[in-house]
Amino acid sequence: MAKPPAPVETLIEQYGPHLKYTPEGGWQEESRHPADRLVKTHCCFCGQQCGIQLKVRGQKVIGFEPWEEFPFNRGMLCPKGVKRYMQNSHPDRLLGPLLRTSQGFSRAGWEEALDFTVRRVKEIQERYGKDAVAVYGGASLTTEKSYLLGKFARVALGTRHIDYNGRLCMVSAGHAYKAAFGVDRSLMPWSDIPKARVLLVAGANIGECAPITTDYIWRCRDNGGKLIVIDPRFTPVVRNADLYLPVRPGTDLALLMGMLHVVLRDGLEDREFIAQHTVGFEAVAESVKPYNPRMVAEKTGVPPEAIERAARWFAEADRAIAMHARGIEHHSKGVENCQALINLCLATGNIGREGAGCTMITGQGNGQGGREHGQKCDQLPGQRSLQDPEARRHVAQVWGIHPDEIPQPGYTAVEIMEAIHRGEIKGLLSICFNPLVSLPDAHFTREALEKIEFLGVIDFFLSETARYADVVLAGSLHEEDEGVGCTAEGRIVHINKAVDPPGHARTDCAIICDLARRLGKGRYFPYSKPREIFEELREASRGGIADYYGVTYEKIDRQMGVFWPCPSLDHPGTPRLIEGGKSFHPDGKCRFIVTEWRESGDPVDEQYPVYLTTGRVVSQYLSGTQTRRIGGLVDIYPEPRVEIHPRLAEANGIVDGDWVTVTTRRSEITLQAAVVKTIRPDTVFIPYHWPEDRSANRLTHRTLDPHSKIPEFKVSACRLRKAQEGA
Amino acid sequence: MFGLEFYVDPSRCIGCQACLKACEECETHRGYSMINFDFIDRRETTATAAYVCWHCDDPTCAEVCPADAIKKGEDGVVHSSLKPRCIACSNCVMACPFGIPKMMIPEQQMMKCDMCYDRTSAGKRPMCATVCPSQALAYVMPEEIARRREKPANTFYFGKQQVTTKVYLMMPAGQESLSIDVLDYIWEG
Numbered sequence: 001m002a003k004p005p006a007p008v009e010t011l012i013e014q015y016g017p018h019l020k021y022t023p024e025g026g027w028q029e030e031s032r033h034p035a036d037r038l039v040k041t042h043c044c045f046c047g048q049q050c051g052i053q054l055k056v057r058g059q060k061v062i063g064f065e066p067w068e069e070f071p072f073n074r075g076m077l078c079p080k081g082v083k084r085y086m087q088n089s090h091p092d093r094l095l096g097p098l099l100r101t102s103q104g105f106s107r108a109g110w111e112e113a114l115d116f117t118v119r120r121v122k123e124i125q126e127r128y129g130k131d132a133v134a135v136y137g138g139a140s141l142t143t144e145k146s147y148l149l150g151k152f153a154r155v156a157l158g159t160r161h162i163d164y165n166g167r168l169c170m171v172s173a174g175h176a177y178k179a180a181f182g183v184d185r186s187l188m189p190w191s192d193i194p195k196a197r198v199l200l201v202a203g204a205n206i207g208e209c210a211p212i213t214t215d216y217i218w219r220c221r222d223n224g225g226k227l228i229v230i231d232p233r234f235t236p237v238v239r240n241a242d243l244y245l246p247v248r249p250g251t252d253l254a255l256l257m258g259m260l261h262v263v264l265r266d267g268l269e270d271r272e273f274i275a276q277h278t279v280g281f282e283a284v285a286e287s288v289k290p291y292n293p294r295m296v297a298e299k300t301g302v303p304p305e306a307i308e309r310a311a312r313w314f315a316e317a318d319r320a321i322a323m324h325a326r327g328i329e330h331h332s333k334g335v336e337n338c339q340a341l342i343n344l345c346l347a348t349g350n351i352g353r354e355g356a357g358c359t360m361i362t363g364q365g366n367g368q369g370g371r372e373h374g375q376k377c378d379q380l381p382g383q384r385s386l387q388d389p390e391a392r393r394h395v396a397q398v399w400g401i402h403p404d405e406i407p408q409p410g411y412t413a414v415e416i417m418e419a420i421h422r423g424e425i426k427g428l429l430s431i432c433f434n435p436l437v438s439l440p441d442a443h444f445t446r447e448a449l450e451k452i453e454f455l456g457v458i459d460f461f462l463s464e465t466a467r468y469a470d471v472v473l474a475g476s477l478h479e480e481d482e483g484v485g486c487t488a489e490g491r492i493v494h495i496n497k498a499v500d501p502p503g504h505a506r507t508d509c510a511i512i513c514d515l516a517r518r519l520g521k522g523r524y525f526p527y528s529k530p531r532e533i534f535e536e537l538r539e540a541s542r543g544g545i546a547d548y549y550g551v552t553y554e555k556i557d558r559q560m561g562v563f564w565p566c567p568s569l570d571h572p573g574t575p576r577l578i579e580g581g582k583s584f585h586p587d588g589k590c591r592f593i594v595t596e597w598r599e600s601g602d603p604v605d606e607q608y609p610v611y612l613t614t615g616r617v618v619s620q621y622l623s624g625t626q627t628r629r630i631g632g633l634v635d636i637y638p639e640p641r642v643e644i645h646p647r648l649a650e651a652n653g654i655v656d657g658d659w660v661t662v663t664t665r666r667s668e669i670t671l672q673a674a675v676v677k678t679i680r681p682d683t684v685f686i687p688y689h690w691p692e693d694r695s696a697n698r699l700t701h702r703t704l705d706p707h708s709k710i711p712e713f714k715v716s717a718c719r720l721r722k723a724q725e726g727a
Numbered sequence: 728m729f730g731l732e733f734y735v736d737p738s739r740c741i742g743c744q745a746c747l748k749a750c751e752e753c754e755t756h757r758g759y760s761m762i763n764f765d766f767i768d769r770r771e772t773t774a775t776a777a778y779v780c781w782h783c784d785d786p787t788c789a790e791v792c793p794a795d796a797i798k799k800g801e802d803g804v805v806h807s808s809l810k811p812r813c814i815a816c817s818n819c820v821m822a823c824p825f826g827i828p829k830m831m832i833p834e835q836q837m838m839k840c841d842m843c844y845d846r847t848s849a850g851k852r853p854m855c856a857t858v859c860p861s862q863a864l865a866y867v868m869p870e871e872i873a874r875r876r877e878k879p880a881n882t883f884y885f886g887k888q889q890v891t892t893k894v895y896l897m898m899p900a901g902q903e904s905l906s907i908d909v910l911d912y913i914w915e916g
Contacts, residue, residue, distance in 0.1 A: 076858055076860045079745045082752075208743070214739075240738065618742070676771075
């Protein structure tokens with residue numbers, strides 16, 4: 001409601017971000033003592049979900065020990081994983097509920113905070129209707145929490161509007177895979193990567209955003225495999241690429257269609273695979289006819305010879321893998337970009353075999369598990385459609401309600417914020433989401449937050465968004481509760497609890513169940529621990545696409561993860577999907593889908609002649625709520641810089657280190673320049689992990705992909721101006 | 728673990744600095760990182776290099792130490808200076824051809840990579856090589872490293888000074904030593 005209750009400086013002084021550099025008890029003192037126990041669990045950050053052992057002493061996490069037996073990462077960690085334990089005993093940690101006052105936030109008891117939350121939610125729903133309250137979830141939550149939150153929104157609140165921050169991550173890929181294969185998951189385990197003869201990496205800064213995957217790629221090259229990378233930036237892995245395609249932002253679709261054009265022109269397609277396992281080939285073949293290398297080169301800025309070579313390498317290899325991430329997905333044609341890449345794989349028969357296929361590199365920790373079981377606005381548990389009557393019947397039966405009581409699909413994440421802005425949604429309960437930093441067009445998000453009648457936040461740190469809250473419920477860190485997650489590979493892993501939440505903080509599940517009880521729906525939320533939620537989730541997902549029925553915590557521990565679908569207790573799980581070319585569609589065929597070229601939603605012109613693209617750095621994670629509080633990580637890359645090619649810099653009179661104002665049709669921010677030859681000269685790059693006047697998302701726009709509703713973070717139009725000192 | 732060797736391959740480094748951060752966890756120098764890390768030239772390239780002490784067979788740092796404070800163990804590991812002996816003169820810092828030793832002013836002592844002695848002496852792998860996501864730092868069996876495109880070398884020339892080391896540098900196949908000084912290439916009779 002309205003503006004934050006105190007000046008930002010005051011809130012920062014009280015709630016951070018402060019930088020923590022040393023473990024609890026200091027490097028030389030308490031933390032030196034041997035650990036009581038090592039807790040095997042997984043990193044709390046990205047979709048790689050590296051195995052890690054936390055060193056625990058009493059109720060403190062004092063360090064970590066690599067977990068070399070876990071097969072995915074074999075002990076490997078990026079700096080975020082190494083330093084994640086610094087969140088424990090952090091001075092900024094919320095130790096109890098907070099209520100907004102006229103001067104700031106004041107500590108409150110749980111009874112008071114929960115009663116207040118429920119009273120406000122009820123008032124709004126009684127006055128404006130059930131759908132006037134929305135729920136935001138997140139993909140850092142365990143699968144149990146995601147499931148619980150979906151059920152909470154639909155059963156306890158009865159609102160249509162629940163969506164999650166994975167809307168900013170995996171939905172373009174998910175939509176494309178569902179359309180082509182009937183399933184939303186990586187088609188392969190990572191152990192396939194070193195077996196490919198050609199790897200095509202499209203829009204994935206693997207070294208920084210999926211660091212552990214780097215070793216898989218290097219091993220592929222050790223085995224003689226060739227590496228092709230499509231990226232406007234010469235990212236760290238490009239140094240070892242055999243072919244680099246420096247695509248102009250927003251033109252990936254033309255490039256991928258151009259590659260298919262070459263494959264078909266030269267008769268390199270796999271006719272047998274196409275005939276036996278696919279439908280829709282002819283229309284796609286027709287659609288790529290105009291995309292000759294010369295025309296594609298004009299659009300993309302990639303040399304015609306390079307397009308030809310990439311297409312031929314990919315088609316002529318007996319095993320090729322296409323890997324993609326947000327670089328091709330964060331577009332108003334993000335779904336089509338993925339579909340074009342899938343078309344290329346289908347046409348060349350690179351699907352469903354060892355060392356051949358396509359995979360999305362899921363970005364968020366539980367980006368996979370978090371989207372399968374019901375916090376996505378259009379899905380029920382088991383990756384079931386919310387509009388499928390049979391799915392509604394099954395889930396309603398598990399929940400003990402009538403199918404008609406389950407609301408219909410609601411708005412997606414950005415649409416929810418837009419509905420808040422126009423006054424349609426009046427209240428928001430948010431967990432694990434920092435929209436003020438992560439949504440596009442941050443001024444618009446701020447305006448919406450200023451208008452909202454009630455904002456309740458569950459979080460462990462006071463994020464930039466939580467500063468606008470009426471009530472903050474102190475929740476749990478990743479290591480403070482048990483559950484499961486699902487990795488980028490589709491491997492379900494076991495998150496073990498290492499310590500209790502500190503002070504008066506509580507587990508997220510306990511908070512959500514308590515809210516449900518106060519809303520009079522306690523009988524649907526009888527859980528005392530996550531295992532009970534998981535048992536229900538197994539039933540709810542049973543027979544669905546993401547079938548977890550055969551998964552147990554014990555089986556996960558025994559097998560070091562279980563790949564879904566796993567339909568029965570004696571089923572080992574399914575590491576590779578679409579084997580033998582058989583899709584999840586009723587006819588078992590894979591679908592070619594026609595893609596159509598269109599311009600970005602924020603096109604460059606004379607006034608805004610430069611492309612702006614945004615992304616991540618290796619030492620920070622998403623909106624930085626966690627990682628901007630860890631000194632050792634902040635030191636690696638303390639402030640966002642705008643990457644500019646020397647040619648563009650010179651044309652604008654800018655040298656390395658100058659302050660530069662970057663202006664788009666929304667706003668402007670001023671940052672220091674990093675003048676580097678590792679980016680296209682028509683493009684600048686800004687990482688998005690920071691808030692306020694360093695926020696890249698003040699510049700981005702709200703154009704959404706029409707299918708997936710993902711924002712177009714990867715291309716905006718901007719102009720540059722050298723600024724005065726300091727800014 | 729018997730038979731494991733340390734290999735450094737800057738061509739695989741992605742600049743993530745997990746090694747630097749993990750090094751702080753080692754028991755013998757908690758809170759201090761002993762990794763050397765460079766952005767080669769960020770304007771020109773994303774190339775980065777992370778490396779540890781090369782643990783010379785005849786360590787120059789020990790040879791130049793006036794206080795006899797730097798010791799090499801039988802396992803070939805060259806240690807930080809012995810604190811009671813170290814006079815913090817920085818001779819070693821200046822003499823090391825690889826630029827490895829660090830003078831830690833607060834400790835009044837030279838400290839350096841000891842290949843995670845607390846770990847390697849107890850059969851564990853060094854922290855940096857365990858966590859390194861790109862395995863630019865690797866502590867593995869020679870058979871495993873032999874599968875790589877690049878090949879190991881441990882002979883270096885610094886202007887007529889030949890140095891052989893315990894730690895290997897991964898080189899393009901066919902190149903068995905590294906020499907960076909023109910002196911090593913000219914003919915002087």
